[in-house]
Amino acid sequence: MVTRTIFPTDEELGKKDDDHKPTRSPTWSALRNPLRWRRRRILLALVGLYLLYVFIHNIPDLGEENGRRPPKIPLTKSGKSSSSDLGPPTGPPPGTKTPKDEETSHTYSGRIRFYKLGATLQGFYMGNRYTNRNVLFAVSNLKSASVMLPLACEMSKWNRNDVHLAFVGREDIPLEDILEINGVDEKKCKVYWHDARPDYSEYSTDFRAEASVTAAMNHIHNYLHPQVAIIDDSVSEDAFFVRSIRAKAKVQDMPIIEIPKDGSENFLWLGRLDAGSLRSWHRSTIDILIQAPSQSSGSLIRLLRSIQTADYRGLKPPRLIIELPTRLDPPTQYYLENLIWPPAAKDSPLATSEIILRHRIPNEQSSQEESSIRFLESFFPTSPANSHVLLLSPQAELSPLYYHYLKYNLLEYKYSTYGAEDAADVMGLALELPSYLLDGTSSLKAPTLVDMHDSKYKAMTGVPSVPFVWQAPNSNAALYFGDKWVELHSFLSNRISAERRTPKRAPRAKLISETFPAWAEYMLEFMRTRGYGLIYPGTLSSESLAKVHNELYQLPEEFQVPLSEPKPKDSDAPPPKKPEQPFLTDEAPPPPPVNAESPLVPFSRPLHAALPFEGDLPEIPHLPHLLYSGELIAPANVTREADAFAAKFREEIGGCAPVPKGQRRKVLPGSARDLFCFGDEDEDDFEDEEQPLLGSEATDAFWGRKPAVVEEEDATSVVAPAASASASAAASEMPVSSAAAVMKEGV
Numbered sequence: 207m208v209t210r211t212i213f214p215t216d217e218e219l220g221k222k223d224d225d226h227k228p229t230r231s232p233t234w235s236a237l238r239n240p241l242r243w244r245r246r247r248i249l250l251a252l253v254g255l256y257l258l259y260v261f262i263h264n265i266p267d268l269g270e271e272n273g274r275r276p277p278k279i280p281l282t283k284s285g286k287s288s289s290s291d292l293g294p295p296t297g298p299p300p301g302t303k304t305p306k307d308e309e310t311s312h313t314y315s316g317r318i319r320f321y322k323l324g325a326t327l328q329g330f331y332m333g334n335r336y337t338n339r340n341v342l343f344a345v346s347n348l349k350s351a352s353v354m355l356p357l358a359c360e361m362s363k364w365n366r367n368d369v370h371l372a373f374v375g376r377e378d379i380p381l382e383d384i385l386e387i388n389g390v391d392e393k394k395c396k397v398y399w400h401d402a403r404p405d406y407s408e409y410s411t412d413f414r415a416e417a418s419v420t421a422a423m424n425h426i427h428n429y430l431h432p433q434v435a436i437i438d439d440s441v442s443e444d445a446f447f448v449r450s451i452r453a454k455a456k457v458q459d460m461p462i463i464e465i466p467k468d469g470s471e472n473f474l475w476l477g478r479l480d481a482g483s484l485r486s487w488h489r490s491t492i493d494i495l496i497q498a499p500s501q502s503s504g505s506l507i508r509l510l511r512s513i514q515t516a517d518y519r520g521l522k523p524p525r526l527i528i529e530l531p532t533r534l535d536p537p538t539q540y541y542l543e544n545l546i547w548p549p550a551a552k553d554s555p556l557a558t559s560e561i562i563l564r565h566r567i568p569n570e571q572s573s574q575e576e577s578s579i580r581f582l583e584s585f586f587p588t589s590p591a592n593s594h595v596l597l598l599s600p601q602a603e604l605s606p607l608y609y610h611y612l613k614y615n616l617l618e619y620k621y622s623t624y625g626a627e628d629a630a631d632v633m634g635l636a637l638e639l640p641s642y643l644l645d646g647t648s649s650l651k652a653p654t655l656v657d658m659h660d661s662k663y664k665a666m667t668g669v670p671s672v673p674f675v676w677q678a679p680n681s682n683a684a685l686y687f688g689d690k691w692v693e694l695h696s697f698l699s700n701r702i703s704a705e706r707r708t709p710k711r712a713p714r715a716k717l718i719s720e721t722f723p724a725w726a727e728y729m730l731e732f733m734r735t736r737g738y739g740l741i742y743p744g745t746l747s748s749e750s751l752a753k754v755h756n757e758l759y760q761l762p763e764e765f766q767v768p769l770s771e772p773k774p775k776d777s778d779a780p781p782p783k784k785p786e787q788p789f790l791t792d793e794a795p796p797p798p799p800v801n802a803e804s805p806l807v808p809f810s811r812p813l814h815a816a817l818p819f820e821g822d823l824p825e826i827p828h829l830p831h832l833l834y835s836g837e838l839i840a841p842a843n844v845t846r847e848a849d850a851f852a853a854k855f856r857e858e859i860g861g862c863a864p865v866p867k868g869q870r871r872k873v874l875p876g877s878a879r880d881l882f883c884f885g886d887e888d889e890d891d892f893e894d895e896e897q898p899l900l901g902s903e904a905t906d907a908f909w910g911r912k913p914a915v916v917e918e919e920d921a922t923s924v925v926a927p928a929a930s931a932s933a934s935a936a937a938s939e940m941p942v943s944s945a946a947a948v949m950k951e952g953v
Contacts, residue, residue: 294321299406314409318418322401327429335431339481341367342432346375346447348384350438353470355388359395361477372400372426374419374447378408412446419450427458433481435460439467463487466519473520475614475814475821482623489592490616492524495585496598500531503538505600505758512604514549517809521613523548524596525560529584532566574724574787575702577764581725582698587688590876595691599682601759605751606809608637612685614813615741618823620687628826633690633738637683637752641802643836644678646719653830657838660828669746669818674830675739679729681722683752684740689876697732697878704861704882705788716789720765721799727789730834735855735881737848739831744818754801761795856881870895
C-alpha cells in the first residue's frame, strides 16, 4: 500500500515525448486570430477612457490641492448659485429618530459634507495671495448673528474691505431666512454670505461640530486667506465653535477679534479700518507714564480713577508706570497700595499686576537737563514698531472712551495698508486740544473745515472742530510712537554731548512756557528738525477726550524757585552758584495756566458719534498743518521748513560745517546722529542729494515690521458662467474618525 500511494502507476510515465504531437504555443494562437483580439482591446480601452473621463469630471472640488481650477459658478452676494443645487438632506440622519416635542439629540457622527459652501467660495481664487482685502465675520448661532450682521454691513458700507460672513452653527434655518429675520437688505449690505454648515448640523455631536468648523475654516483659508476673523464674545458663541476657530486661527496665523458682550455699538469704528489695520489689532502695546507731583495726592488720584473707569473691553489694557517724588504723602501711598490694575485682574487670583512704581531718591532740585534725562529714561520701547507710550500730566482727566480713540487712530495712521506712508512724519496722537500756543499766553486759533485740503470736507457743515497736525509737543495727554521715541532718545543723547563739548555756550531762547516740563523744549527742537507733528483731535461738540484741570496745579520742579536756606552765622562762603542752563528762564515764575475745562465725552456716546465726518478719519495729507507758532502751512512745505531749520541747527548746536553742495547727511532709522558732528565723520555719513531718501520699506525692515501690500484683483479673482449641479454638492467629505487629524493638519 505504501508503494501504491507514493509511486504513480501511469503507464505513460517514463516514456519519451516522441509519441505525442506537439501543441501550439499561445503566441502562435494569437497570431492566427489577430483581428478578434485587437477589436476586444480597442473596445476595452475606449470603455476605460470613458470611465476615467466621467470620474475626473465628477470629483467634488473645493480646494486647489489637486492643481485644477475651480468650477465656474456665478457668484452672488447672497451666496446663491445659478445652477440647480443638490440641496442638503432634510430631516434626521438615517437611523436617528427624534421624538416629538423633545430637543434634538446631538448624536450623529457621520461624514462631514458641505452642500452650500462650495458655490460661494469657488468664485474666489486666492490660492497664491496671502495679502488681500478679505475680512471674515464668523458666527455660530442666531444670537451672535444679530450682533455681527450690523457690524459686517457697517464695514461693507465704507468699501475698504471685501467683507465675508460665514455661518457655522447647528441651527437648521436657511441663510436667507436668517438675513430676513435680522432685517438685512442684501442690495444695501454688500457682504459675501457663506453657509458653512455641514449636513445634519443640528444632529451633530460636539466633536463632529468642532471638526466641521475646522474643515470649513480650511476651505475658507484656501480660497480667501482672510486677513482677520471677527467673532462675537466667546460667552455668546457656541463652545465648540470658539475652541475650533481659535485653534485653527493660530495655525493659519490669522488674528481673531472678539467683540465684547453688549459692546458692538462702541466698536462700530472698527468697520472704518482696512484689512491691514485690522490684522495688526493685537500688535501694539501702550504704556502710560505719569510723573506724580510732591505733596499733592488729589490730582493724581483723580487721574488714576479716570483711567480705571475707562472702557477696555475687547482691548489689551495698557501698563501703568508712575514716577513718585522723594516725599510721598500718605493718601497717595494708601491709594496705590489698593490700586488693582488692569481692572479685570480683580476677577482672577492668577492675574498679574501691570503697575510699575519708580521712587525718586535724590532730594535736590533738578536742572532742566537732569529733569529731562530722568523723565525720558523712564520708558524705552521693547519693540519700536509696536510699543508706544502715553504721557499724562497729573492735572489731566480722561474720557471713558480715550482708549478707543487711541486704538482707532493708532491702527489707522500707524498700521493701515494705505496710510502708513503718509504717517511717516507723525510723532504721535494728542488727546487734549490746548487753548493756547506753546508760549502759554497767545490763543490758539484751531483750524476749521475751510482749512482742510480736500473739497469734500469743505462742503460739509455742522463740524465745529476738525483734527489737525501741529508741530508742537504735548505734555498733558499725548501718545508718542515707539520708533519716534527711540529717535528722540538718540537726539537728546547727542544734544547733551554736543552741549558739554562746547564750553560757555550762550543759553538759547526758550520758546515754550515754563508751565510745561523742560523736556518739551528738547522735543520741540527735535520735531522742528524732522518736520514731525502730533495729530490733535476734533470733536462734534464742546466735549473733549481729555481735559486739564487748573486747580492743584504745580510748576515743574526744574522751574520752581528754590526755598532760601538760612546762611550760617560763622560762614563767609558765597551762596551756591546756579548751574548753567541750556535755555533762558525768567527770574519770576510764570502764572498758572488757565485751561478750558470742557466736559468729557461720556461712555454712553459711541466713539464714531463723537468724532466729525461720521467717525471716518481723514487722510493725513487732507488735514490742516500748523507750525509750532500756530501758523498754517501747506503739507508739501513742511519738509522744506524742516530742512532749513535742520541745516541751521547742525551749524549752531551740532557743531557741523556746511554740507558740501550736492550732498547731504545720511539719515538712518532710529538715529538723530546726522544732526551732530563730533569729528569722526567720514564719506559714508554723506550721500548725494539726488539719491532717494530712505523709504518706508527700508524703515520697516529696520524695525522688523512686515509691510502690508495688497495685490490688486485680476481676472482670476471672480469666475463667471454656469457649472454642473454636482459642483455645488458635497464640497467636502471627511470621516469623523479622522477629524482630529484634520483639525491639526487641515483638509
